[in-house]
Amino acid sequence: MEFKELVKARRSCRSFDTSALTDDQLNAILEAGQWAPSPLNLQPWQFIIVTDPEIKAGIKAIAEEARQGVVDQGGPGWVNKYPMDFIAEAPVLIVVVVDPAKGGLGTFFGQQYGALSASCACVQNMMLAAADMGLGSLWLTFFDPEKLRDLLDIPANLEVTGVLPIGKPKGEMEAPPRKPPKVHQQRFTKSN
Numbered sequence: 051m052e053f054k055e056l057v058k059a060r061r062s063c064r065s066f067d068t069s070a071l072t073d074d075q076l077n078a079i080l081e082a083g084q085w086a087p088s089p090l091n092l093q094p095w096q097f098i099i100v101t102d103p104e105i106k107a108g109i110k111a112i113a114e115e116a117r118q119g120v121v122d123q124g125g126p127g128w129v130n131k132y133p134m135d136f137i138a139e140a141p142v143l144i145v146v147v148v149d150p151a152k153g154g155l156g157t158f159f160g161q162q163y164g165a166l167s168a169s170c171a172c173v174q175n176m177m178l179a180a181a182d183m184g185l186g187s188l189w190l191t192f193f194d195p196e197k198l199r200d201l202l203d204i205p206a207n208l209e210v211t212g213v214l215p216i217g218k219p220k221g222e223m224e225a226p227p228r229k230p231p232k233v234h235q236q237r238f239t240k241s242n
């Protein structure tokens with residue numbers, strides 16, 4: 051797909067067909083992630099591929115618990131209706147974890163997010179690769195990462211960047227509108 055078309059074709063997908071991804075599709079997505087930029091090219095991310103229905107159900111339960119937590123704390127009413135079925139429906143969940151210690155030279159200047167930023171670039175590359183193959187994906191963060199850590203045996207030194215359900219989209223995906231870019235000329239101007 052042509053690039054300009056691709057960036058707009060990638061949509062957050064919250065309804066999936068259960069048909070499996072091929073190994074080639076999954077490998078192409080992981081390879082795209084691997085080509086993301088990272089401080090000192092440390093490639094600080096790792097992937098946990100979840101296809102086991104029981105583990106997917108466990109992740110769904112953790113997300114449902116998070117949703118209930120938000121509702122109990124008086125969060126917005128629509129949260130109660132946020133569907134979680136897609137977590138179990140998606141044929142694969144790629145859980146992206148990152149080592150925050152691999153932040154590169156920015157860490158000498160108090161920058162704490164180099165590794166996390168790199169893992170975000172990795173996620174975006176993977177979502178674009180999925181879109182390029184006609185697959186839907188979502189960057190899901192609606193869960194308590196500590197519960198996910200326990201479920202998936204994620205070591206204490208790693209952080210969770212997100213869970214990416216990926217699969218063939220079911221139905222239309224909504225395209226939320228974009229605002230015009232906020233741009234400053236030469237220096238930051240407060241009036242903008």
Ligand SMILES: Cc1cc2nc3c(=O)[nH]c(=O)nc-3n(C[C@H](O)[C@H](O)[C@H](O)COP(=O)(O)O)c2cc1C
Nearest residue numbers: 060061062063064188189190191192193224225226
């Ligand atoms: C860091 C991050 C976390 C997100 N977490 C969630 C999430 O937990 N659940 C969800 O449905 N969407 C989540 N999203 C998706 C956004 O809601 C979505 O990107 C935004 O509404 C724009 O829609 P689009 O992705 O289709 O362009 C997340 C996106 C990002 C970048």
